[in-house]
Amino acid sequence: MNIIDSNVLSPWPQPAVCPVAREVADGNGLPLTHKIITNHIVTNHAAGLRQSLTPHHFALTMADHGDDRTATGILARTALPIAALHEIHAGEPGDVSNSAAFALLMAERARMAMEKAGREGAGAIFWVRENGDIRRHGYLYPPGVAELSIDPAGIIYIDAPDTLAALRAAADAARCSALGAVIIELSGQRPKGFDFTATRRLSLSAQKSGVPIFCLRHNAGLPQNQPSAAYSRWQVTSAPSCAMEAKAPGHPVFAVNLLRYRGGHAGFSAHLEWNRDERAFFETPDIGAVSALPSIGADRKDMRQRA
């Protein structure tokens, strides 16, 4: 796995922080690095264009948050088009729940952006899944969804008998502009019928209907080996949470790695925590794999105290 500590190495050259006033003051502007998105304005320096693209994009965290040195700040500027296909890979077979949650939360962020942009009553999230996975990965548990501040009543869950049926259902759903988002969950290295053409088709339907599609992949092998027309590709692994009182597990933390990003440079990685109250992601310090020995000792002491 390829996780770069974001505090040490910022993946992007220093980008323009761009309230409009400052950009105007800069005059010629800065060389193009990537599209930058802040409060409702996207500046594209090389072309000298300024488009108001925000209604068509979403970001994983709040737009006016942090600066470019922090992951949260970069994340706020990583504009993800709503009408596109995004791919989320589970880092390891054990990270299924984590990546599923990440996809769901991304879908929720996209839906929030759609609502903000005035698309009334952004519809339900259609979750398409193959039948066979349920035994292995368990089924989606709505009370747990509600705990992430997503209303389970807004999720419609589709069990398809095989990959082809799942793809067909997802393609049909993607053409329906009334939906909030489509999540399609596929497992295995080469799901039958899921090739570059299929991703291209999904991506085109997303562009046409304006509904974001999230493709969730488990056990897909190396993401680099999978051709895809996705706009962005994320690898999600579970990461230790920031402990609550008495060493209780805290809010969900995701170690994400942006492997591909058509709007700019990829290679961004960070530990993100879902903040339920703000309904956005925030960066957390990388706790990393805590070495086992001392904490076990501490744990034992703790346990004895409790017992």
Added chain:
Amino acid sequence: MLAAVDRQAADLGLAAGMKLADARALVPELLVFDYDPLADAALLDRLAEMCLRYTPMVSAVPPGALLLDISGCTHFYGSDAALAEKMLAENIEDRLDGAGYSASWAIAGTPDAALALARHGLREGAERQLPVSALGMDAKTHRALERTGLYHIGDLAVRPRAGLAVRFGAAINLRLDRILGIEDRPINPLRLLGNVTAERRFADPVTQVDFITNCLEELFAEAAIMLQERGQGARIIRMLLFRCDGKMARLGIETGAPTRDRALFARLLKERIAALDDPLNPGFGYDLIRLTIAASEALGAQQYMLEDAEKRGDTQGDQAALIGQLSVRLGRGQIRQFRPADSHIPEQALLALPALDAPPPALLDKWPAPKPGEPPLRPLHLFDPPQRIAVIAEVPDGPPYRFTWRRRLHQILRYEGPERIAPEWWQRKDGQQAGKGGLTRDYYRVEDMRGRRYWLFRHGLYGREKRSPNWYIHGLFA
């Protein structure tokens, strides 16, 4: 006891109601099958369905009769009403004969008269020759009537009614009237007629599936016009395709929202035909196709969008159409929506119901809001049933220390718990007594060294409920 005998057996002197031993004594090589009244009823229903091609009002009268209300249904068989009726009846007889059934029929003004005539092999007008047992009263009454010298319905018909009612009860007059055609009785048809029905008959049976689907679409368009007059849209559409050899294909379509849209219907129909287990086999061809709107709901007139039609599409409608389409293709149970259920047992706290049945969002029960400040207390994925794990804990009733799941060892770094969830003892027999209410679960939220979060529980309180409780993994957190 013999329940029924075939013609050959009847010729040998056997009859229904005989003891099996007696029958065997008469005919030692007798073939005997178990009496299965349900299968008989099912067969009769199938035959009744076959007769739906003649009239929509068909009723099965167990054990072995069919009633068809053919009023106004005979014009296909000629202009002369009486002759046409006869031709229709003979047509049915031929068809049943072709399928291997022998039938006797009668046409009469009332269902009871027709039944009685057919049972006794008589034709219309011969009601007075029927024996009194055709009244269908109990055996005692029949015997009493015969003892008084009244053997035929004709004998009864000329008697003063008041005397009969005094002697045999008021019911006898009613039955007499029904047999004599003085009083009618409604029949109970096999299938309640839908509000709206459209059908098409073909002089030559059609065999091409494309043509059939086209025809169904046209029928739906006809039905849609009728629906529009009533301000309604179709929710459940049933289609019957009668093959000329008597077989029948049945198709049903359920839509997510009331509709009159022909294009939508065409799409759903295509899905439905594609989802059939055995594809539509026209064989020698269909000669009658009928489409019925079995359920409809109010749907106001819609205005066509002249501009921005794509942008301002009816979002609710689109989503319902999609749900309907997927439900037709994958089965209605595969497209589900979650609703909270009132239970504190984790795996019973939800209902997954078909999205087609979901009430509008405003009527849905609300999911409980999470507690502010707390991390998620319920997992995102749940295993049902929970999976057994091997756990090492420092003390038997303490938190887990490490566990093995799917042949992997997980070292627990953080935990919270236990959250104690009591069993539903009131569901069990003698559950209120100690030890019989089921096992308590102690849930722990744990996180291992890799940062994965699990939901584990110990099944049973150590020492009190179980000597060495098992551990299970019940869910995975994000």
